[in-house]
């Protein structure tokens with residue numbers, strides 16, 4: 001089976017540590033849940049037959065929706081061709097600023113919004129998703145002469161995966177997204193990172209602060225008590241160690257892949273937390 005890969009570059013994307021993550025997944029499970037799916041690095045790597053994926057970012061989940069619907073997918077690809085042909089600095093700002101007029105933007109048809117999200121991600125500076133307090137995309141132009149929005153066959157492969165498997169798409173809060181998870185299901189949480197230095201991390205218009213990290217730890221424990229396999233990745237911070245002290249905490253080294261300050265790019269410690277041990281993960285430790 002040819003596997004897809006993330007169709008957008010996403011803050012906190014897990015491509016760099018995918019092999020480490022794979023070592024800790026359970027040997028068998030029923031439905032796969034990814035409540036903070038972002039670019040979906042682990043989702044595509046595992047390509048499970050039954051999955052529930054979610055992200056509170058509506059623009060991002062609209063892209064997944066459009067790729068899953070074959071008619072919308074075709075229309076979205078035509079739009080992407082158009083963006084690639086027209087690409088320039090002036091054009092980038094024209095498309096970026098569509099969300100400045102909320103009335104008009106809310107009426108923009110879903111496949112055009114999806115193509116805009118992919119195009120902006122490929123054409124903006126450093127491939128990040130960042131909005132201001134008015135929920136306006138505000139990343140500057142990335143100064144590329146050409147953009148490649150399809151990355152070969154990737155979008156087609158993802159379209160096939162989402163269509164030929166039982167993949168449910170949601171755009172709600174993480175707690176709501178996992179409410180139907182049952183014993184034997186596998187939930188992978190990849191929340192916005194906690195930090196020992198800052199008190200606030202902003203991904204969408206809503207931040208994900210310490211209180212959210214604590215709420216997530218409660219949900220982790222509830223799912224664990226329900227008999228689910230639960231795995232979570234985060235930075236190796238004081239709060240994270242405190243919240244998950246009763247579970248298995250595996251420390252790994254990861255490369256920071258999105259940071260507008262080039263000097264801060266480098267190695268950082270991350271943790272992979274599980275409520276179960278499998279043979280591969282255990283061998284890794286000794």
Ligand SMILES: C[S@@+](CC[C@H](N)C(=O)[O-])C[C@H]1O[C@@H](n2cnc3c(N)ncnc32)[C@H](O)[C@@H]1O
Pocket residue numbers: 006010011012013014015035036037038039040041042054055056057172173174175190191192193203204207208
């Ligand atoms: C670290 S990123 C996920 C990265 C992803 N695993 C990847 O490989 O690209 C965290 C994601 O959580 C989403 N998010 C933030 N708060 C949320 C919430 N309360 N419920 C669900 N998703 C949320 C953000 O929109 C963001 O896409």
